[in-house]
Amino acid sequence: MTNAWDDEFKCPYCGADLVSAAYNKHSDVLLVGEFPGEEEVQQGIAFCGAMSRILKQEMAVLGLDMKSFRCTNLWLHTPNKNPECFKMGVEQVLKEAKDKRIIFLLGSDTVKYFTGKNVSDVSGLRVKSPLLSAPVILASQNPAVVFHGTVGEIRHSLKIFKSEIEAN
Numbered sequence: 479m480t481n482a483w484d485d486e487f488k489c490p491y492c493g494a495d496l497v498s499a500a501y502n503k504h505s506d507v508l509l510v511g512e513f514p515g516e517e518e519v520q521q522g523i524a525f526c527g528a529m530s531r532i533l534k535q536e537m538a539v540l541g542l543d544m545k546s547f548r549c550t551n552l553w554l555h556t557p558n559k560n561p562e563c564f565k566m567g568v569e570q571v572l573k574e575a576k577d578k579r580i581i582f583l584l585g586s587d588t589v590k591y592f593t594g595k596n597v598s599d600v601s602g603l604r605v606k607s608p609l610l611s612a613p614v615i616l617a618s619q620n621p622a623v624v625f626h627g628t629v630g631e632i633r634h635s636l637k638i639f640k641s642e643i644e645a646n
């Protein structure tokens with residue numbers, strides 16, 4: 479558990495509270511989101527805010543438990559202009575990605591950084607990343623697109639995600 483007042487969980491570059499990886503440490507499946515939202519920052523836990531509630535709910539429909547996977551974000555705090563802060567998040571993803579079987583990249587910034595592609599071109603598809611060595615890497619829109627009325631694409635991506643989990 480992280481505490482906002484614990485120095486160990488402050489960014490060494492800008493002093494912001496850090497939100498590091500959450501949930502099942504032993505899972506061979508990693509979900510990578512874009513950046514922690516307000517609730518995540520407050521609680522110091524990744525994947526606990528509005529976007530994650532959508533994701534959790536949509537996964538539950540398919541019989542998947544979001545918390546059974548490992549979850550982290552491209553940014554460990556609210557994005558800023560400091561390249562060192564960004565690098566710290568990337569390093570965390572690379573560390574968490576080690577030995578993973580399936581990596582699920584969520585959101586345009588995450589997909590763009592790891593694959594060089596636009597999420598609209600690869601959402602729901604297997605992708606390749608020069609930075610990640612997992613046998614299966616999937617791309618998806620940020621589940622928050624549901625708030626703009628486009629739930630179909632997320633459901634499609636999650637079905638592909640589920641079939642990859644069951645196929646391996």
Ligand SMILES: [Zn+2]
Pocket residue numbers: 489490491492493494555560563
């Ligand atoms: Zn920082």
